[in-house]
Amino acid sequence: MTIAILPARLANQIAAGEVVERPASVVKELVENSIDAGATTIRIDIEKGGAKRIRIIDNGKGIAKDELALALSRHATSKIKDLDDLEAISSLGFRGEALASISSVARLTLTSKPEAQESAWQANAEGRDMAVSVKPAAHPNGTTIDVSDLFFNTPARRKFLRTEKTEYAHIEEVIKRIALANFDISFVLTHNHKIIKQFRVANSTIQRSKRVAQVCGQKFIDNAIEVNCEHNGLHLHGWIAQPSYFRNQNDLSYSYVNERMMRDKLINHAIRQAYADLLPSDSYPAFVLFLQLDFREVDVNVHPAKHEVRFHQGRYVHDFIYSVCNRALKNELDLNVDNSNV
Ligand code: ADP
Numbered sequence: 001m002t003i004a005i006l007p008a009r010l011a012n013q014i015a016a017g018e019v020v021e022r023p024a025s026v027v028k029e030l031v032e033n034s035i036d037a038g039a040t041t042i043r044i045d046i047e048k049g050g051a052k053r054i055r056i057i058d059n060g061k062g063i064a065k066d067e068l069a070l071a072l073s074r075h076a077t078s079k080i081k082d083l084d085d086l087e088a089i090s091s092l093g094f095r096g097e098a099l100a101s102i103s104s105v106a107r108l109t110l111t112s113k114p115e116a117q118e119s120a121w122q123a124n125a126e127g128r129d130m131a132v133s134v135k136p137a138a139h140p141n142g143t144t145i146d147v148s149d150l151f152f153n154t155p156a157r158r159k160f161l162r163t164e165k166t167e168y169a170h171i172e173e174v175i176k177r178i179a180l181a182n183f184d185i186s187f188v189l190t191h192n193h194k195i196i197k198q199f200r201v202a203n204s205t206i207q208r209s210k211r212v213a214q215v216c217g218q219k220f221i222d223n224a225i226e227v228n229c230e231h232n233g234l235h236l237h238g239w240i241a242q243p244s245y246f247r248n249q250n251d252l253s254y255s256y257v258n259e260r261m262m263r264d265k266l267i268n269h270a271i272r273q274a275y276a277d278l279l280p281s282d283s284y285p286a287f288v289l290f291l292q293l294d295f296r297e298v299d300v301n302v303h304p305a306k307h308e309v310r311f312h313q314g315r316y317v318h319d320f321i322y323s324v325c326n327r328a329l330k331n332e333l334d335l336n337v338d339n340s341n342v
């Protein structure tokens with residue numbers, strides 16, 4: 001064979017292999033785009049576990065007509081422009097791949113209207129070269145991305161889709177994780193035209209606790225210790241459950257780094273260690289924790305789906321999380337002992 005550049009669609013489908021694993025990954029990418037666009041209201045409509053349709057409607061800043069084609073192209077982003085930006089990422093996105101990838105493995109239409117533009121426009125990318133066509137549309141300020149028939153043209157991928165129920169459950173989990181990190185955004189999630197989850201804007205402490213209870217259960221909040229500690233540029237806050245409220249599965253562990261949801265080994269290890277001799281063996285702690293630190297201190301460009309990060313000072317971050325959580329748990333135990341003496 002001779003060497004040839006791949007057609008755009010095929011190249012994008014290869015890239016999609018890394019980020020578009022299942023409907024829930026599409027939902028994650030699109031909702032994160034809405035958040036980056038400053039939306040305060042995000043609606044997520046799902047049909048048939050996302051295999052039939054995923055539609056995200058936001059009231060964010062929108063995309064100008066003459067940038068619609070770029071938004072659908074690979075390596076095109078409004079979020080970074082040089083290496084300096086890459087080393088201090090404050091947005092959720094920066095790879096400029098999601099829309100191009102998704103539209104190569106599904107039927108995607110993008111409809112948008114920035115406030116400053118009089119009317120809305122709709123775009124989609126067709127054919128092997130993914131040529132973008134644009135036509136007039138009706139839409140309020142903001143953006144709607146409509147994705148149907150996921151993996152219709154990549155049968156190998158489609159085969160890996162699980163049941164509607166399982167795929168929907170993954171989507172709901174993504175929305176819960178995102179809702180926990182964005183109290184100032186309201187979310188509505190529907191499945192097969194029924195509202196399943198609704199999160200209102202949570203500005204006050206009480207409203208925030210309510211949202212946490214909505215996601216993690218009232219029992220979690222009733223058994224949670226609030227932590228909030230700042231030291232040398234690291235800030236950890238959130239809720240950790242008392243050891244008595246342990247889980248038999250690792251199903252209530254939510255951690256975030258600079259508002260980005262994570263499944264980070266270092267963070268999980270630090271937290272488990274804080275609970276080490278307080279939990280029965282084979283059980284898991286429940287927590288919702290937000291770590292905030294200088295964007296320059298953490299590399300998010302480690303994994304295409306951005307599930308992991310790399311800390312420049314990993315040991316230091318680990319020990320900070322460990323000691324804040326361990327101290328909070330020990331204090332709580334002391335308090336309980338004191339109370340039982342009264
Ligand atoms: P990335 O998020 O990494 O920049 P994407 O492919 O997800 O790449 O999106 C490409 C570009 O399209 C973004 O940089 C942004 O400018 C624009 N965009 C995508 N979704 C939205 C949205 N919901 N609202 C406004 N702009 C958006």
Ligand code: MG
Binds near residue numbers: 033093098099
């Ligand atoms: Mg994105």
